[in-house]
Amino acid sequence: MNIHDFRKPENNVHELFINRWSPRAMSGEEIDEATLKTLLEAARWAPSANNNQPWRFIYARRNTSHWETFFNLLAEGNQIWAKNAAALIVVVSKTTFDSGKPARTHSYDAGAAWVSLALQGSLHNLVVHGMQGFDYDRAREVLQAPDDYQIEAMIALGHPGQKEDLPAYLQEREFPSSRKNLAEIAMEGVFRISEKS
Secondary structure, three states: OOHHHOOOOOOOOOHHHHHOOOOOOEOOOOOOHHHHHHHHHHHHOOOOHHHOOOEEEEEEEOOOOOHHHHHOOEOHHHHHHHOOOOEEEEEEEEOEOOOOOEOOOHHHHHHHHHHHHHHHHHHOOOEEEEEOOEOHHHHHHHOOOOOOEEEEEEEEEEOEOOHHHOOHHHHOOOOOOOOOOHHHHOOOOOOOOOOOO
């Protein structure tokens, strides 16, 4: 697959950003803990307001005692393909500073950590697929997240698989998505809603 058949940058940008996408096809092959920790290490070094580092990553590798708990959090539509993931990760962020003062950018900072993990995974030729299709309330309960932590998202991580192993309706979606034009998301001076091109 040629990524540039699907994605055409408007400006000069490193290929790392263009090549990262979120396929669903995974092989079911396990991932060793050292590789997983390399991705988590990348997330560890994300930028953070006042160095608060509010992100937390709670994970389960396949064929471990935690796997079923995490897998059962997923919406049925995500279970269909995420069953072949090597690990499932729930992203959580601390909503306060250690002083107890609200940390307004906790989600923003957790997002920076997530993208660092995703880009490191891309460098390892791994599938890293973020999602919101899971039970947030149950995740809080079964993962025992304290009240001052927010459940943000879930990640399926694994080795690339064959598109043909997915159901037909997912095979049709198994390609890198494009992006909005830069003029739609970046504006100088004041906010404006741009016409789509």
